Amino acid sequence: MRKSADAVVIGGGSIGCSAAYHLAKKGFRRVVLVEKRYLTSGSTGRCAAGIRQQWGTEMNCLLSRGSAALFQALPEELGCGDVEFRQSGYLLVTYEESQARMLEENLELQHRLGIGSRKLSPQEAREVVPFLRTEGMVAAFFGPEDGHINPFKATFAYARAARRLGAEIHPYTTVTGLKTAAGRIAAVETDRGTVETPLVVNATGPYAKTIGAMLGLYHPVEPERHQILITEPMEPTLGPLVMSFHHDSYCQQVPHGGFIMGYGNPNEPKGFNYAHDWRFLEDIARKITDQMPVLRDLRVVRQWAGHYGISPDAQPILGPIPEVEGYYLALGCGKGFMLSPMIGRLTAELLAGEETSLPIEALSVERFDRGELIVEPAVV
Amino acid sequence: MGDTTYVCRCEDVTLAEVEQALDDGARTLEEVKRLTRCTMGPCQGRTCRHVLAQVISRRTGVAPGELDVPTYRAPVKPVKLGVIADGERDA
Numbered sequence: 001m002r003k004s005a006d007a008v009v010i011g012g013g014s015i016g017c018s019a020a021y022h023l024a025k026k027g028f029r030r031v032v033l034v035e036k037r038y039l040t041s042g043s044t045g046r047c048a049a050g051i052r053q054q055w056g057t058e059m060n061c062l063l064s065r066g067s068a069a070l071f072q073a074l075p076e077e078l079g080c081g082d083v084e085f086r087q088s089g090y091l092l093v094t095y096e097e098s099q100a101r102m103l104e105e106n107l108e109l110q111h112r113l114g115i116g117s118r119k120l121s122p123q124e125a126r127e128v129v130p131f132l133r134t135e136g137m138v139a140a141f142f143g144p145e146d147g148h149i150n151p152f153k154a155t156f157a158y159a160r161a162a163r164r165l166g167a168e169i170h171p172y173t174t175v176t177g178l179k180t181a182a183g184r185i186a187a188v189e190t191d192r193g194t195v196e197t198p199l200v201v202n203a204t205g206p207y208a209k210t211i212g213a214m215l216g217l218y219h220p221v222e223p224e225r226h227q228i229l230i231t232e233p234m235e236p237t238l239g240p241l242v243m244s245f246h247h248d249s250y251c252q253q254v255p256h257g258g259f260i261m262g263y264g265n266p267n268e269p270k271g272f273n274y275a276h277d278w279r280f281l282e283d284i285a286r287k288i289t290d291q292m293p294v295l296r297d298l299r300v301v302r303q304w305a306g307h308y309g310i311s312p313d314a315q316p317i318l319g320p321i322p323e324v325e326g327y328y329l330a331l332g333c334g335k336g337f338m339l340s341p342m343i344g345r346l347t348a349e350l351l352a353g354e355e356t357s358l359p360i361e362a363l364s365v366e367r368f369d370r371g372e373l374i375v376e377p378a379v380v
Numbered sequence: 381m382g383d384t385t386y387v388c389r390c391e392d393v394t395l396a397e398v399e400q401a402l403d404d405g406a407r408t409l410e411e412v413k414r415l416t417r418c419t420m421g422p423c424q425g426r427t428c429r430h431v432l433a434q435v436i437s438r439r440t441g442v443a444p445g446e447l448d449v450p451t452y453r454a455p456v457k458p459v460k461l462g463v464i465a466d467g468e469r470d471a
Contacts, residue, residue, distance in 0.1 A: 038411045038448070045414060150416040160404065172448075173410075232422055232458055256417070276454060285464035296462025301422050302453035 001170055004196040007351055008188045010175050010211055011203035013044035014151060014337045015330050017169075018157035018344025019201050021078070024165035027347045032195055033159075034188070036174040040155045042206045044047035044337050046306025048228060048260050049151045050241045050252060051338040052090050053115045053251055054143040056106040056377040060335070061113045062358055063316070063342045069229030071149050080157035084255045090146035091120075091128055092378075093137055093291070098278040099245045100139040102377050107141070117143040128240060131294040143242065143321035148254060149340060151337050158344070178214045184325035199351050203330045206272070206309035215324055220368050221317065221331060222270040224310045227280040229303035231295075233257025238292075245378075247287040251295075253367055259298060261288050270310075274304045275282075308334035313373035318343060318363040321352060329365055334379075387435065388428040390421020399434065402439050408448040409433060419450050422458050 006028045009020045012035025020033040036042070051071060053064045070077070072084050094100040103119075110117050118141070125140035126132055159169050170192065177189035178200065187196045202211045234257050241252035249263035261284055279302060287321035289296045311317055311333040320328050330347045332339050340360070349356045367373065385395040393416045401415040409432055412418055418432055419425025425432070433444040 038408060038414070040414055040451055041410065156404075156415060163405075171407075231461070278454070281455070285461045285467075287466045289461055295459065296465065298461050298462060299422070299458035300455055300464065301458050302424065302455070304451075304453055308434055 001173070001193045002030060002168060002195055003022070003193070004030070005032040006030045007032075007199040007201065008197045009201045009203055010188070010197055011035060011042070011205065011207070012039040012159070012169065012171060013042050013203065013205055014040075014155045014158070014340035015205070015332055015343050016201070016203035017155050017162065018340045019166045019203055019330055019347045020169065021158045021162040021165070022344045022348035023351060024162045024167045026352050028348075028351070029166055031162065032191055032197070032379045033167060033169045034173040034175060035169070035171045038171045039159055039169070040152050042207070043309070044151050044155055046228070046304060047085050047151055047337045048250060048252065048262055049148055049254070050090065050250065051149060052143065052146045053101075054090060054092060054106065054110060054117045054141060054146065054378065056102070056109065057374060058109060058113065059360075059362060059374065060315070060376055061110055061115055064335075065113060065115060066358070067339050067341040068147075068284050069147060070345070071154065074117055074154060074157060078157045078161040080153070080160065082199060083153040083157055083302070085149045086255060087145050087147040089128070090143045090243060091125060091240040092141040092243050092245065093125060093132070094139055094234070095136050095246040104139070107146045108376055115143065116145060117141055120309075129238060129242060129292070131292055132242065133291055133293060137216065146241065148241070148252060149371060150255070165348070175211065178211070180215065180296050180324055187329045199326050199328070201328050201347055203353070205331065205336055206307040208309055208329065208331050215327065217321065217323060219317070219329065219365065220312050221309045221333065223272045223307040224270055225305050225307055227276055227284075227303060227305045228262035229281065229284060229300050231259040231298040232261070232301055234298065240343070242291065244287070244291055247289045247291065249284065249291075251288050251292070251353050258301065259295065263287055272307065274305050276305045281370065309336075310334055311376065312368055314379055315374040315376060316343065316363050317365050318346060318360050319365070320367055387431050388416075388421060388425065390423055391417040392419040393428070395435065398435055400460040402436065404420075407436070407440055409436060410448045410450055412436065413450050424452055425450065
């Protein structure tokens, strides 16, 4: 490992690899990325890999729209093979008037920003997903440009491209400490040596707080377990990802043919827990077969758990912090994978001292001290 | 031989694809799994993980027992969603 670097990225998930690539592309010649296990071993490799643009805040719409465009251009940009980018759409279904109203209000914002989502009647929703049960459904919202991308292929593609541009990527390397001098970052200590660097990016998702503590800082990011399962592969049957605000659930068929499904359990305690449990299996099986009874005969192959690194307002945390110069946060907070292209790019712009291509001051960690939380209404 | 030798029979992963993943820098079962889908099928690698471990071991010189190995996940055998959803009703 190098003894000194222009920038060190901590975390080998989608955001870390995207940041390393964008830094190397921008001309940072000596970029080092360290990952304590293997690339994608944390939240990236455990996520459902849906990409969605139907949001209720301008920031989320712009970040996700920009990220979808970058994902789409990935094979050309990185010179990699197919990364399974599919714009098969997101269908948001609602069974309550208030939820339908909230989603309808978001349409105006999305249209203004060039996002082509639309409201559907239950009958129209059945034209998109013929086997969807529509009893009690109030309305559905369809974003035809939402979709899916393979998180492993996309992340490894970023890492390979970063390496080609001179970045060093070190899996199975654990950060043990961060050194500062005169109020700015000076070095990253690992179990495989120390790297002197003026710039550090914390892209460790749910582990962000642990890295912050090495600097005596508190980052308000808590790990929140989310469980998920995948079924045996089938012929292409379900086009869009179906997300129900009533069931807090989502279900999509990925290009490989398997159906991925999960839901946000509101009673999930904060903290790391990589165990999966049988209650999830029963809950999700009921929620999904209730919406799409035809899926009853699908066999579950396996279930697993991962974590959101969730912030108090469940929105990303990006940018520098006032206490330590040269130390930056690049945290997706539950939307990390789908926003990783833009988060990596914006982070590289910040480190280069450039004006960012989107105004992202609102995503600074300082917003929590100021009480300026961002309210995104449309989350599951 | 690599193009017609299947390491993972559930996911149709050939020896050539595994070798390619190793050429791309993968060093453990966990990494090869994510790159190729080897061990991700319905049997969760009951056969192929041993073959895969040997292929990696030969390339890297690391003993099979020392490799980072994927977790076996529930349900151990594929089960229908409808059966799981009805679970309590039959109890």
